[in-house]
Amino acid sequence: GIQVEQSPPDLILQEGANSTLRCNFSDSVNNLQWFHQNPWGQLINLFYIPSGTKQNGRLSATTVATERYSLLYISSSQTTDSGVYFCAVARASNTGKLIFGQGTTLQVKP
């Protein structure tokens, strides 16, 4: 099956700093999503981005499908950005059968 690797596994930032999270995947995919899991366990969809670049406020993501990686950028981080960021992929474009990476745990300190 498809392997998904995320880096770094852990990240500590000072409020206001910028960061880049990386997701590498081992095979071609037509579905790639980034999620944020808050400390209470709720998963929030950040981006559906099988290719290209998207931006939403302080967050942006880029996927280079031909090179099998995706990047999530967080700018001007806030304490509310803390939590675990997951990258998840699937071969099919519109499916909930996602393969998740191990996540990046982000802690933003005030």
Next chain:
Amino acid sequence: GAVVSQHPSRVICKSGTSVKIECRSLDFQATTMFWYRQFPKKSLMLMATSNEGSKATYEQGVEKDKFLINHASLTLSTLTVTSAHPEDSSFYICSATQPDTQYFGPGTRLTVL
């Protein structure tokens, strides 16, 4: 955006009992829902695909007789953990798909004593 709810949010039970977890799509119809399991500080693992009006599809290694899934309506899927044991303790999360977006429930934390 779409909302998916789960009930209960937390359950503690004795070993050998069965526990039912409900997953509802509140403002949209979902012919397909998905059940995931997450161990502490670990990633999510897909357990099964719940199909409205038909049998669930289980991922390799998931015991279908242990984890019973029923998808009786377009807005409700249930996961029943039968004869629960301490190793079944985990965080169970359901999800439903809308075009280009996956919506997750808030999760159910199961503790089996």
